[in-house]
Every structure is written in C-alpha cells, then in structure tokens.
Amino acid sequence: EDQLVESGGDMVQPGGSLRLSCVASGFILRNYIMSWVRQAPGKGPEWVSSMYVDGKSYYTESVRGRFTISRDADMNTMYLRMNDLTPEDTALYFCARGRANIDLRGQGTQVTVSS
Numbered sequence: 001e002d003q004l005v006e007s008g009g010d011m012v013q014p015g016g017s018l019r020l021s022c023v024a025s026g027f028i029l030r031n032y033i034m035s036w037v038r039q040a041p042g043k044g045p046e047w048v049s050s051m052y053v054d055g056k057s058y059y060t061e062s063v064r065g066r067f068t069i070s071r072d073a074d075m076n077t078m079y080l081r082m083n084d085l086t087p088e089d090t091a092l093y094f095c096a097r098g099r100a101n102i103d104l105r106g107q108g109t110q111v112t113v114s115s
Contacts, residue, residue, distance in 0.1 A: 002026035002104055004095050009109030012085055020080040020109055022095030030073045035099050036080045038091035038111075046091070049080065050099045062088070085113045 008020040020036070035050040049059045049069040057069045068081040078095055090113050097104040 002097075004097065004104060004106035006093065006095050006106045006109040009093060009111045011112040011114065013115050014086055014113055016085050016113070017081070017083045018085065018111060020082070020093055020095075020111075022078040022080075022106060024076045024078070024097075027097075029076050029078060030071060032097050033099050034071065034078050035096045035102070036069065036078075036093060037096050037102070037105070038089075038093045039108075040088075040091040045094075047099070048093070051078065082111070085111075087113045089113050 003025045005023045006020060008018060010018055012018060033050055033052050036048040037045050038048050039045045047060055048063055049067060051057045051069045051071060059067060066084045071078045089111060092108040092110050094105045094108045096102040
C-alpha cells in the first residue's frame with residue numbers, strides 16, 4: 001500500500017524555523033512529482049511547493065525565498081525547510097503525490113506560528 005507520513009510540525013515564534021519530513025512507502029518518491037500543500041483554519045487547501053522528477057522545484061509566491069523543498073532518495077523522504085515563519089504560515093501541512101492531480105496525501109502535520 002502506498003503511504004505518506006509527515007512529521008516535524010510544531011509551534012514556533014514568528015521568525016522561527018522548522019523542517020517538515022514526509023516519508024514515502026510503497027513507491028519510489030523520486031519517480032513522481034511531489035508536493036507540499038497546506039490548509040489554514042477556515043480556508044481551502046493551498047499549494048505550497050513541488051519538486052519534479054528532474055529535481056526542479058517550484059514555490060508559491062508567499063513562501064519563495066523562505067521555504068526549500070528537497071528529497072533524499074536513499075531515505076525515500078521529502079522535506080520542507082521553512083525559515084522566517086510568520087503567523088500566516090500557520091496551517092496543517094500535507095505532503096502529496098502529484099501537483100495538479102494529487103492521488104495520494106498524508107495525514108498532515110500542524111505548524112503553528114505564534115508569539
């Protein structure tokens with residue numbers, strides 16, 4: 001069974017940093033477009049970042065320059081390094097397989113940015 005499991009979410013102060021992890025099982029992560037998506041309370045899902053098979057990465061405007069997506073092929077794991085966090089980054093963060101057509105996602109990890 002294909003599965004994604006996120007971890008690394010926490011409560012941090014504005015300006016803080018976190019690294020989210022997403023462990024894939026049942027499939028080889030680097031063979032797919034992989035994404036991070038977030039959902040803030042009372043809002044719909046928001047695409048955050050994607051990494052393509054060729055290693056190219058893309059970001060939504062609000063996180064560009066602060067967030068970095070990466071992957072470790074040996075660990076079959078994807079990461080999202082988040083720096084200079086703001087309260088607007090507070091959300092449940094999901095990793096997902098795909099971008100326009102997501103066919104698998106994890107259960108999410110909560111990021112809360114508050115003073």
